[in-house]
Amino acid sequence: DIQMTQSPFSLSASVGDRVTITCRASQGISNSLAWYQVKPGKVPKLLIYTASTLQSGVPSRFSGSGSETEFTLTISNLQPEDFATYYCQKSYGAPFTFGGGTKVEIK
């Protein structure tokens, strides 16, 4: 099965910063990648699918890029409500494996 590896494990940033999270697939997955945001006590929220398509209602400061084995999630102008854990997910062909998560904390 294809493994999904995220980096960094966690990061500290300030409001207004630009943050980049990387997700690597152990084999090429074309653009079959989604990003989710998870806040404590809240339900996971789909942010981006097919690597770069913003889900309806998601602020445009979130963006995704990449293909095959390397993908990035970028949050520009980080806002207080963006402090959360972010997960990538392989989205074609089961198992739909998640990455290990990246926690974005307040500096």
Add this chain to the structure above:
Amino acid sequence: QVQLVESGGGVVQPGKSLRLSCAASGFTFTHYGMHWVRQAPGKGLEWLAGIWHRGDNANYVDSVKGRFTISRDNSNNTVYLQMKSLRADDTAVYYCVKDRYSGYERRAKFDYWGPGTLVTVSS
């Protein structure tokens, strides 16, 4: 609006079985695939199983194959997760998730999540 409500969680002894249910409403249930995802305490998200819209195909992560079974009742808009031989490391919040796709596409897009139900495996 889309609603997914899980039930059936609780405390269960190691080796025992438990069945989770997820009641769906607010969308045409028979059009979409459904999944179960869990999050153990302090850990990340883990996709467990998915079932196609007609219930004629299902997939599992290797770690639960043979122990967990996903099924659905399209007449009652409900998806189930039957879990057996439970272990301490099955302790987690279990989420019912709606797919934007039916399953035949082999794609997944998890657009709605239930609030989750906590399963604690402990003696």
